[in-house]
Amino acid sequence: MKSAHLLPGCFEAYYIPNFVTSAEETYLLRKIEETPRQKWKALGNRRLQIWGGEVLQRSTLFAQDMPSFLNQFPDILGRLRATTAFECSPHQGPNHVILNEYLPGQGIMPHEDGPSYHPVVATLSLGSHAVFHYYRYKNDQPPESLNLPSSLGRTIDPIPVLSILLEPRSAIITTGALYTTHLHGIEEIEVDKFGGDNKVFVSASGHEVPIANSDRVQDPELSKMLLHGGELRRSSRYSLTCRDVAKVAGTSLLRSIRQKP
Ligand SMILES: O=C(O)CCC(=O)C(=O)O
Ligand SMILES: [Fe+2]
Numbered sequence: 001m002k003s004a005h006l007l008p009g010c011f012e013a014y015y016i017p018n019f020v021t022s023a024e025e026t027y028l029l030r031k032i033e034e035t036p037r038q039k040w041k042a043l044g045n046r047r048l049q050i051w052g053g054e055v056l057q058r059s060t061l062f063a064q065d066m067p068s069f070l071n072q073f074p075d076i077l078g079r080l081r082a083t084t085a086f087e088c089s090p091h092q093g094p095n096h097v098i099l100n101e102y103l104p105g106q107g108i109m110p111h112e113d114g115p116s117y118h119p120v121v122a123t124l125s126l127g128s129h130a131v132f133h134y135y136r137y138k139n140d141q142p143p144e145s146l147n148l149p150s151s152l153g154r155t156i157d158p159i160p161v162l163s164i165l166l167e168p169r170s171a172i173i174t175t176g177a178l179y180t181t182h183l184h185g186i187e188e189i190e191v192d193k194f195g196g197d198n199k200v201f202v203s204a205s206g207h208e209v210p211i212a213n214s215d216r217v218q219d220p221e222l223s224k225m226l227l228h229g230g231e232l233r234r235s236s237r238y239s240l241t242c243r244d245v246a247k248v249a250g251t252s253l254l255r256s257i258r259q260k261p
């Protein structure tokens with residue numbers, strides 16, 4: 001994984017601006033718009049689509065073919081493999097993609113992605129920016145000692161440990177402790193407020209925190225806003241969260257059939 005994309009600080013997060021071109025973004029947004037209505041799953045506060053198959057009992061992926069807009073044109077999954085971020089993952093690349101839709105004012109509560117996946121997630125942003133926050137638990141008691149599923153019963157520090165401005169077309173790759181012991185989320189607000197000096201306002205805590213990738217932001221207007229402050233209204237954003245599910249149903253059977261002389 002290229003260290004040029006590693007963000008400053010102690011955490012392992014890689015920011016890759018312009019991971020897809022504007023023309024590819026337009027194409028992907030059209031493909032997303034064209035997907036049959038039944039493919040969307042409505043959650044309380046956003047819609048999503050699942051590609052690559054469902055993760056069902058015992059964290060097992062029941063694999064299905066990926067659509068061509070993820071592995072042919074543009075070859076998002078191939079491009080992600082080429083970053084080497086998934087080099088040590090069981091399949092050396094993502095085999096599962098969740099597409100999230102966020103209308104202005106929608107977001108995602110701080111959460112962990114959990115142990116079904118190899119601890120690397122690559123997220124591509126399309127259509128709108130987002131301010132992505134990583135959080136830590138307040139009491140650093142490991143979940144095993146409490147005998148609870150990991151986020152239950154633990155208090156989350158509302159002041160993020162790391163905050164990133166995700167530009168449209170960018171990819172963010174989260175790994176290491178940020179994946180295994182931290183949470184991530186996007187606030188449910190319509191407008192992101194920047195206080196100048198590369199800081200963003202966190203509504204939940206009332207604090208201003210630094211934007212870790214301020215020197216990597218490509219859009220000159222956004223860089224200016226980060227430096228001098230201002231407000232950025234969100235439009236509809238689509239994120240493609242790409243992960244590797246370690247356990248895939250049927251592969252051991254297939255392997256044993258293939259190995260037979
Ligand atoms: O939309 C994003 O950028 C994050 C989505 C996410 O955290 C998830 O799907 O688990
Ligand atoms: Fe997540």
